[in-house]
Amino acid sequence: MLRFEHVSKRYPDTGEVLTEINFDLAKGEMAFLTGRSGAGKSTLLKLIAMMEQCNRGTIMLDGQNVSRVSEHKIPYLRRNLGLIFQDYKLLNDRTVFDNVALPLIVSGVNHQEISRRVRASLDKVGLLGKEKKYPVALSGGEQQRVGIARAIVSKPKLILADEPTGNLDPDLSNEIMLMFEEFKHAGTSLLIATHDIELVHRFAYRVLSLDKGHLIEA
Amino acid sequence: MSKSNAVHKHNQSFLALIKERFNAYLLNHAHGLFSSLGRLTRTPFTSAMTILVLAIAIALAGGFYNMVANIQQLTGNLEASNQMSLFLKDNISEAMGQKLADQLRQHPSSETVRYISKKQAMDEFKLNSGFGDALSALETNPLPSVILVQPKNALETDEDMQRLMREFKQLPQVDFVQVDMKWVERMQTIMSIAKRAVFLVSILLGLAVTFITGNTIRLELYDRRHEVYISKLVGATNGFIQRPFLYSGFWLGFISGFLAWLIISGMFLLIESPVEELSILYNGSFQLRYLGFFEFLILMLSTSGLAVIGSLGVLHYQLRHLKPQ
Numbered sequence: 256m257l258r259f260e261h262v263s264k265r266y267p268d269t270g271e272v273l274t275e276i277n278f279d280l281a282k283g284e285m286a287f288l289t290g291r292s293g294a295g296k297s298t299l300l301k302l303i304a305m306m307e308q309c310n311r312g313t314i315m316l317d318g319q320n321v322s323r324v325s326e327h328k329i330p331y332l333r334r335n336l337g338l339i340f341q342d343y344k345l346l347n348d349r350t351v352f353d354n355v356a357l358p359l360i361v362s363g364v365n366h367q368e369i370s371r372r373v374r375a376s377l378d379k380v381g382l383l384g385k386e387k388k389y390p391v392a393l394s395g396g397e398q399q400r401v402g403i404a405r406a407i408v409s410k411p412k413l414i415l416a417d418e419p420t421g422n423l424d425p426d427l428s429n430e431i432m433l434m435f436e437e438f439k440h441a442g443t444s445l446l447i448a449t450h451d452i453e454l455v456h457r458f459a460y461r462v463l464s465l466d467k468g469h470l471i472e473a
Numbered sequence: 474m475s476k477s478n479a480v481h482k483h484n485q486s487f488l489a490l491i492k493e494r495f496n497a498y499l500l501n502h503a504h505g506l507f508s509s510l511g512r513l514t515r516t517p518f519t520s521a522m523t524i525l526v527l528a529i530a531i532a533l534a535g536g537f538y539n540m541v542a543n544i545q546q547l548t549g550n551l552e553a554s555n556q557m558s559l560f561l562k563d564n565i566s567e568a569m570g571q572k573l574a575d576q577l578r579q580h581p582s583s584e585t586v587r588y589i590s591k592k593q594a595m596d597e598f599k600l601n602s603g604f605g606d607a608l609s610a611l612e613t614n615p616l617p618s619v620i621l622v623q624p625k626n627a628l629e630t631d632e633d634m635q636r637l638m639r640e641f642k643q644l645p646q647v648d649f650v651q652v653d654m655k656w657v658e659r660m661q662t663i664m665s666i667a668k669r670a671v672f673l674v675s676i677l678l679g680l681a682v683t684f685i686t687g688n689t690i691r692l693e694l695y696d697r698r699h700e701v702y703i704s705k706l707v708g709a710t711n712g713f714i715q716r717p718f719l720y721s722g723f724w725l726g727f728i729s730g731f732l733a734w735l736i737i738s739g740m741f742l743l744i745e746s747p748v749e750e751l752s753i754l755y756n757g758s759f760q761l762r763y764l765g766f767f768e769f770l771i772l773m774l775s776t777s778g779l780a781v782i783g784s785l786g787v788l789h790y791q792l793r794h795l796k797p798q
Contacts (some may be wrong), residue, residue, distance in 0.1 A: 304706070305796055326793070327710075334708035337525035344703050365497045405707070 256282045256411055256444040257303065262312030262322070263299055269426060271426070272298045274468045280446060282412070285371045285439045287455050288448040290465035296448040299465070300415050303446070304336060317412050331384060334362050337406030337443075341418035342399045345390040351377070351401050352386035358409040376404040380434060396427040403431070416447045420454060432458055493541060502716070509720035511695075513728075520725075527682055527729035528628025531776055532736035534671075534678040535764065541667045543703050543762050548660045557638065558651045559620040565646045567591075567748065570618050573646050577622060582637055584621040591616055601756050677781050682729075686722050687783035694718060694791055702797040715788040719781060730773045738763055 257280040264273040272295045280286055290296050301307040301315055305321055314322040321332055345354050355376055359369045375415035377383045380400040390398050399419060406414055415434070432454065435445055446463075449455065455462055462470045513520040559577075561570055567590045574588035589597070594616040599608050624637060634652060641650045694701065704714050744762050752759035764772065 306706075330705070330708045330710040330713075332708075333706065336708075338706055344706070346700055346703060357704065358707040361704060361707055361713050363494050363497045363501070365493045366500065409708075420682070 256280055256284070256317060257446070258315040260311075260313045260315075262302065262309045262314060264302060264307065264309045272468050273302075273309070273465075275410075276470050278463060278470060278472070280444050281411075282444055283439060283442045284461070285435065285445040285447070285461055286461040287458075288446055288463045288465065289450060289452070289455060291450065294450055294465040295468050296450075297417060299446055300417050300446070303332060303415055304338060323457055330361075334358065335412050337409070337411035337414040339399075339402050339406045339414065339416035339419045341421040343390070343402040345398060345401055345405075347390050349389075349413075350386060351382065351388050351390065351393070354390065354401055355404045355408050358405060363410065372408055373404075376408040379407065379437070380404045390455065395422055396430070399423060399427075399431060403434060407443075412444060414443055414445045416449075418449055419447065420449065420451060425453075428454055429457075449461075477576055482607060496643040497502040500715075505720045509717045510724050512717075512721065513724055518613075523685065523725060524729045526765065527685055527725060527776075527780075528732035530678045530681045530685070531730060531733035531772070532740075535737045535772055536740055537674055537760070538671045539764055541664070541671050544667070545664055546762055547759065548657065548664055555634070555671060556623045557641065558653070558700050558758055559622060559641055560617045560648045560651070561620065561646050562648045563617065564716075565618065567618070570620065573644070574620050578624075579748060582624055582633075582748060584625045585621075587621045589619045589621065591618045595621060602727055605668070615673065635732045677774070682726065682779045683783035683786075684781070686725050686780040687787040689725060690718050690722050690784040691787045691791060692794070693721060694788070697796060701792070701795055702726075705797050712790045715785075715792055718788055719784050722780045722784025723777055727773065729780075730776030733776070734764065734769055734772055 259276045259278050262273060262276040263271060265271045276299065288296050288299065298307065302309050303316065303321065305324060309322050313320055316332070318333060319332060321359075321412065324332060342409045346357070347358075352373055355371050361377060364372075373386070374383065377386065380403050381401055382397060382404060385393065385397070390401060392399065403419075406416075420431055423431065428451065429456070435447065437457075439445055462472070554699065561573070565573075569591065570588055574586050577583055578586045591614050595608065595614050598604075598616065622641070624634065638650050638652060642645055701714055741761060741763055748761050
């Protein structure tokens with residue numbers, strides 16, 4: 256599903272952030288991406304999400320080379336990804352329904368289909384019945400679940416989560432992780448960046464560890 | 474199922490998908506059109522200021538245009554009168570004047586000829602000038618008798634007119650000849666300068682509309698950059714993202730165009746009655762003209778169009794540089 260081959264990323268002011276990264280993530284596989292702040296976790300995710308381009312190497316996403324991709328193709332390739340953020344990145348002036356519907360609206364799905372799939376997504380994260388609420392009226396855990404519903408609504412092949420439990424207490428974090436396991440069983444690949452060591456230990460999945468830009472597989 | 478049947482069914486479902494996508498696309502546009510209008514009303518003060526500035530700029534150009542068009546209308550009436558006035562010498566009697574007029578009617582270059590005797594001229598002047606009583610006090614009639622000659626239309630070149638004028642001047646009965654054409658020409662030259670000025674002012678103010686709208690859209694884009702980032706991250710194309718902003722630009726142009734039309738109409742409504750009074754003082758029947766339907770249509774189309782162009786330019790540049798962090 257996802258393959259990194261000799262990937263390096265260098266920024267003009269901070270120097271090399273990622274060096275010679277190689278790994279594979281299979282279909283339906285879940286892995287943690289750990290490391291200290293500044294170890295390059297976010298940069299690695301940004302390369303996959305085509306928010307940055309690597310300087311060397313190749314990144315293959317579902318058979319597509321996303322490390323060398325023209326600007327106008329990026330939107331279409333991003334539709335294969337589900338992105339989840341630590342700060343949720345919800346639109347506060349839109350309802351829960353509209354937030355979750357956004358990926359479907361931008362790809363031109365029709366009205367009935369949107370309605371059906373948004374409800375299905377919200378059902379999966381346990382928020383059915385809160386479609387008309389605004390994000391600010393929800394708790395942190397609920398807001399993150401809206402973010403997750405938005406990430407899965409377009410049935411992506413790969414979910415990238417950047418510190419998804421960073422702002423949540425252990426109980427809520429557990430809940431979120433159980434949800435991720437369900438997606439994994441449904442055949443979705445997941446890459447979860449986190450520095451929550453306890454969480455990593457509790458769920459015994461593959462761990463990709465970054466240290467000063469080098470990948471160490473535990 | 475036969476093969477052709479399967480193909481047929483496949484085509485049908487493909488068509489259905491296209492139709493479905495197209496409907497979603499239309500719905501998207503309709504949503505963009507009305508939600509952007511709604512967004513303008515969410516920041517009423519800012520929107521009102523921008524629209525007012527745009528409307529004033531547009532009204533300046535449109536008002537100037539209509540003013541020139543009004544003056545043009547005045548000189549337009551004069552255009553037909555390239556007639557010559559032959560003022561006769563004082564010692565020419567009415568009978569001799571009539572005889573000369575008859576002779577001139579036979580002239581190959583004359584279209585119509587009209588003789589006005591001293592008495593007729595006086596009567597007309599009394600009637601029209603408003604000096605009636607004062608003129609009655611005069612012992613002698615100071616006005617000369619006149620023969621008005623309207624040359625044939627074939628005489629369009631200046632040279633022909635000059636030749637005819639010289640010919641009439643040499644007639645012994647004629648004191649002097651005046652051609653109305655001369656000052657019509659001057660007037661027309663002034664008008665062509667004014668028209669060019671309207672054109673230049675319109676271009677400048679049109680550019681102002683383009684840039685003001687562009688800048689407003691740039692600010693709106695900045696205000697909503699969070700939404701732009703998120704849309705980009707979930708796979709929105711630049712075309713999709715810019716659509717509501719383009720509609721915002723369209724509404725700015727459209728509403729301010731309409732407001733400008735109201736301002737122009739209001740201005741001319743205010744000067745209508747003084748103009749009418751002036752017209753009566755000059756014995757005229759001058760009707761103030763307003764912007765016609767097609768001019769209104771062009772005004773709306775060009776302001777909306779310029780606003781969209783301004784927005785498009787800004788969006789094209791900015792969206793490539795707004796990258797999600």
